[in-house]
Amino acid sequence: MGGANNESLASGFSFLSDKSEKVFVAGHRGLVGSAIVRKLQSLGFTNIIVRTHAELDLTVQSAVDAFFATERPSYVILAAAKVGGIHANNTYPADFIAVNLQIQTNVIDSSYRHGVKKLLFLGSSCIYPKFAPQPIPENALLTGPLESTNEWYAIAKIAGIKMCQAYRIQHKFDAISGMPTNLYGPNDNFHPENSHVLPALMRRFHEAKVGGAKEVVVWGTGSPLREFLHVDDLADGVVFLMDSYSGLEHVNVGSGTEVTIKELAELVKEVVGFEGELVWDSSKPDGTPRKLMDNSKIAEMGWTAKTGLKDGLMDTYKWYLENVQNIKK
Numbered sequence: 001m002g003g004a005n006n007e008s009l010a011s012g013f014s015f016l017s018d019k020s021e022k023v024f025v026a027g028h029r030g031l032v033g034s035a036i037v038r039k040l041q042s043l044g045f046t047n048i049i050v051r052t053h054a055e056l057d058l059t060v061q062s063a064v065d066a067f068f069a070t071e072r073p074s075y076v077i078l079a080a081a082k083v084g085g086i087h088a089n090n091t092y093p094a095d096f097i098a099v100n101l102q103i104q105t106n107v108i109d110s111s112y113r114h115g116v117k118k119l120l121f122l123g124s125s126c127i128y129p130k131f132a133p134q135p136i137p138e139n140a141l142l143t144g145p146l147e148s149t150n151e152w153y154a155i156a157k158i159a160g161i162k163m164c165q166a167y168r169i170q171h172k173f174d175a176i177s178g179m180p181t182n183l184y185g186p187n188d189n190f191h192p193e194n195s196h197v198l199p200a201l202m203r204r205f206h207e208a209k210v211g212g213a214k215e216v217v218v219w220g221t222g223s224p225l226r227e228f229l230h231v232d233d234l235a236d237g238v239v240f241l242m243d244s245y246s247g248l249e250h251v252n253v254g255s256g257t258e259v260t261i262k263e264l265a266e267l268v269k270e271v272v273g274f275e276g277e278l279v280w281d282s283s284k285p286d287g288t289p290r291k292l293m294d295n296s297k298i299a300e301m302g303w304t305a306k307t308g309l310k311d312g313l314m315d316t317y318k319w320y321l322e323n324v325q326n327i328k329k
């Protein structure tokens, strides 16, 4: 995308220049929001404001508007959303589309009307078309049918990206979007049925180790290729975009590193220290053969991920061990 709408709205602007400015991180107890708060704290931001879901339900327009009118944050990072796997999407399609549309509409609109200087919205690599070219470039969005299992969520998220663009064009509001790949790290969801592949494998190997099991059976052949990004790297990328990007198009944020599910499983097994056997049940489906984002746009801007997969897994497993008692069954 070229033209005036892709130009920076704020030349000479720097998010990092004044760390006493008020930053609202929405969804601060989630995987992404908690990493962003950690990152901002480590950078020396002194005025980070947060609200739990119970304190401020972001689906309630009047409450969100009153919050912005009172708090008047300078910056907003929107990491609150209703997220979940295939089962949750199939069971609660109305929630996935309505809650996400409500949260993002309320937060983006109130941010604009109450003088926020800059807002970052988060999409997700899973909202690209099902048959997008690999690696997936930013301009593949809206070029084909969606993955039917998460279309409710995807439509809401695409609307969020479009809303940022529309407010940018009509109101010159500096709203940008980042598009993260598969994330993992502290505060991930380790639920036995509803979690993503990486935390699910970690939990299974851990429970097999503790229970003295001889083997862990994993579905498929292990051949599909996937990309994973440690959430601390995403937080670093989010801060980078807040500071140095002001454009219409969303920006992919990935590690650029592909692993097969087999390599991933073997690495998780090693990190957890499970000494039994890893068995592949190739009678079960494999899923899409390859899913990788094209990260050249953010790389050309000067950002790349720093955490290697093994180090990231070790960090995640350390968090899991410290928190396993409190993780919901």
Ligand SMILES: NC(=O)c1ccc[n+]([C@@H]2O[C@H](COP(=O)([O-])OP(=O)(O)OC[C@H]3O[C@@H](n4cnc5c(N)ncnc54)[C@H](OP(=O)(O)O)[C@@H]3O)[C@@H](O)[C@H]2O)c1
Pocket (backbone or CB within 6 Å): 026, 027, 028, 029, 030, 031, 032, 033, 052, 053, 054, 056, 057, 058, 059, 078, 079, 080, 081, 082, 083, 103, 122, 123, 124, 125, 179, 180, 181, 182, 183, 184, 187
């Ligand atoms: N996880 C990934 O692999 C991944 C990949 C790409 C993109 N993303 C994107 O990153 C963002 C955050 O995802 P996440 O994985 O961090 O999700 P998460 O761990 O489930 O966190 C979401 C947070 O939003 C809060 N929230 C949900 N509904 C709310 C409401 N009505 N009012 C106030 N707070 C509410 C949740 O609080 P409660 O739990 O109290 O409801 C939670 O703290 C999402 O936009 C997602 O699309 C995630």
